[in-house]
Amino acid sequence: xxxxxxxxxxxxxxxxxxxxxxxxxxxxxxxxxxxxxxxxxxxxxxxxxxxxxxxxxxxxxxxxxxxxxxxxxxxxxxxxxxxxxxxxxxxxxxxxxxxxxxxxxxxxxxxxxxxxxxxxxxxxxxxxxxxxxxxxxxxxxxxxxxxxxxxxxxxxxxxxxxxxxxxxxxxxxxxxxxxxxxxxxxxxxxxxxxxxxxxxxxxxxxxxxxxxxxxx
Amino acid sequence: xxxxxxxxxxxxxxxxxxxxxxxxxxxxxxxxxxxxxxxxxxxxxxxxxxxxxxxxxxxxxxxxxxxxxxxxxxxxxxxxxxxxxxxxxxxxxxxxxxxxxxxxxxxxxxxxxxxxxxxxxxxxxxxxxxxxxxxxxxxxxxxxxxxxxxxxxxxxxxxxxxxxxxxxxxxxxxxxxxxxxxxxxxxxxxxxxxxxxxxxxxxxxxxxxxxxxxxxxx
Numbered sequence: 242x243x244x245x246x247x248x249x250x251x252x253x254x255x256x257x258x259x260x261x262x263x264x265x266x267x268x269x270x271x272x273x274x275x276x277x278x279x280x281x282x283x284x285x286x287x288x289x290x291x292x293x294x295x296x297x298x299x300x301x302x303x304x305x306x307x308x309x310x311x312x313x314x315x316x317x318x319x320x321x322x323x324x325x326x327x328x329x330x331x332x333x334x335x336x337x338x339x340x341x342x343x344x345x346x347x348x349x350x351x352x353x354x355x356x357x358x359x360x361x362x363x364x365x366x367x368x369x370x371x372x373x374x375x376x377x378x379x380x381x382x383x384x385x386x387x388x389x390x391x392x393x394x395x396x397x398x399x400x401x402x403x404x405x406x407x408x409x410x411x412x413x414x415x416x417x418x419x420x421x422x423x424x425x426x427x428x429x430x431x432x433x434x435x436x437x438x439x440x441x442x443x444x445x446x447x448x449x450x451x452x453x454x455x456x457x
Numbered sequence: 458x459x460x461x462x463x464x465x466x467x468x469x470x471x472x473x474x475x476x477x478x479x480x481x482x483x484x485x486x487x488x489x490x491x492x493x494x495x496x497x498x499x500x501x502x503x504x505x506x507x508x509x510x511x512x513x514x515x516x517x518x519x520x521x522x523x524x525x526x527x528x529x530x531x532x533x534x535x536x537x538x539x540x541x542x543x544x545x546x547x548x549x550x551x552x553x554x555x556x557x558x559x560x561x562x563x564x565x566x567x568x569x570x571x572x573x574x575x576x577x578x579x580x581x582x583x584x585x586x587x588x589x590x591x592x593x594x595x596x597x598x599x600x601x602x603x604x605x606x607x608x609x610x611x612x613x614x615x616x617x618x619x620x621x622x623x624x625x626x627x628x629x630x631x632x633x634x635x636x637x638x639x640x641x642x643x644x645x646x647x648x649x650x651x652x653x654x655x656x657x658x659x660x661x662x663x664x665x666x667x668x669x670x671x672x673x674x675x
């Protein structure tokens with residue numbers, strides 16, 4: 242494996258390691274962006290109005306049971322095409338539920354007395370949402386995006402099964418060729434990417450969460 | 458639909474393998490986590506590093522673990538052992554936090570009463586601490602069981618994956634039915650396993666039903 246990693250030939254070009262890393266990151270952030278765009282507003286709405294809480298709680302639970310590989314295959318067969326679209330659909334389907342559920346949980350965990358106080362001070366619903374509920378719920382909102390990211394990074398690996406690129410290529414091609422050093426390289430790089438992104442979100446959480454919430 | 462009828466044997470076989478590959482790691486993981494969690498509550502400095510390490514392990518992508526493990530264990534890539542060990546690692550890394558939190562949730566006065574009436578430390582762990590920790594441990598157990606059931610199918614990428622093999626089969630033949638059957642059965646299995654755990658928890662903690670106020674759904 243060391244040989245595979247240190248061979249400069251493997252790092253350059255359209256099918257080099259750098260190119261695969263960029264592809265993998267692109268799938269991840271495209272899917273993550275879409276998941277946030279869809280999951281966050283719904284979660285905020287349910288958390289703010291408390292209507293549809295049942296839905297928010299149960300999608301979070303049910304999504305853990307969704308088999309990612311099956312979802313991907315289903316998306317390929319239903320869209321009847323092989324390529325980025327089915328992969329994006331499958332990844333977004335896995336990304337939305339944790340974001341939606343944690344956003345709801347973050348907002349619903351805000352002490353009702355705090356919201357009453359904000360209303361008593363004359364804040365409008367929108368102000369309560371943006372100045373009280375979101376800042377207080379932020380740690381949970383970020384942790385939801387964080388678990389969505391992990392889920393998406395690791396699932397993006399199997400995108401190579403439907404002839405896309407990304408780090409999964411090494412895993413899938415290596416498996417077909419019985420080239421185990423190549424497989425290990427791919428697997429290790431994915432694991433590394435997951436750990437780095439996880440650390441990144443931990444950092445974002447530390448920076449963005451109000452210092453007033455960090456006591457204790 | 459005729460595909461289902463013609464392949465009942467195959468479906469049943471994959472379902473059986475799926476269940477085995479998902480549940481055995483949960484049992485092994487529980488057997489490892491409880492003593493580990495107990496040690497971590499006795500030597501408190503161990504607890505936080507253990508929980509943090511578990512968090513890191515849990516963030517490793519399953520496919521990466523399935524592939525790297527054979528190199529570490531010396532097993533063949535196409536061995537069921539890899540899946541079982543990988544999922545056991547996930548189980549322990551997630552459950553360890555719940556075991557520690559659960560054991561910590563035992564009220565000090567309850568513990569002191571137990572010591573006062575003469576319980577030894579082992580007896581106290583089994584008869585007092587663990588039963589009180591059951592709800593917290595079961596919360597983790599439910600998460601990890603459902604997650605394991607969905608993760609097993611990823612193993613199909615490397616050739617062993619229970620119902621996941623129906624996904625690759627359907628994909629190769631561009632045929633929707635096996636994929637739908639696999640997804641539905643996988644979801645059903647997760648739902649059923651969760652139901653069994655909830656029921657088991659109720660049986661193990663009869664007192665929670667007495668304490669809960671009328672009308673409150675636990």
